[in-house]
Amino acid sequence: MHSYIDLLNIGASVGGLRWPDMLVQLFFFLILLALLKKFAWGPLMSKMEERENYVANEIESAEQSRAEAEKASKDAAEQLNQVKAEAQKMIEDAKAAGAKQEQAIIDSAREEADRIKEAAQADIQNEKERAIQALQDKVASLSVLIASKVIEKELSEQDQEKLINEYIQEVGEDR
Known part of the structure; x- marks a missing residue:
């Protein structure tokens, strides 16, 4: 076994590799990787997955909200057009x-005017x-x-004319 350890230490004196130290370091590195995978990488990936799901849900929710807003906008435009059409119809009616x-x-008014005219003509x-x-x-x-x-008088012609003229004048004054 001595020869094996010596073999491992070959070149260590001249700045070579020390295999036992490397194996121990490799062993602890693998343990560190296993621990990191179990305690850090798993929760980190879980959090990343949660975050990805959250972002995907938010995007989906935003898309639904946008679709609902577009639908509401179209409905409002249709209602506005319908109200405009109804208002136009009411104005025309x-x-x-x-x-x-x-x-x-x-x-x-014409009938009344005709009736009044006929009544006035009848009155006239x-x-x-x-x-x-x-x-x-x-x-x-x-x-x-x-x-x-x-x-009574048996008047002359001249007297009769005078009398007639007087009576005609009286008739003119009585009017």
């Missing part, structure tokens, strides 16, 4: 109703007929009066 009402008012005609009748009655009564006075 109101204009049509206003035009119908305007025409109805104009027609009613009635007043004219009454005035003519009153004038005829007045002329008749004056004629009777003139005739009775003429008969």
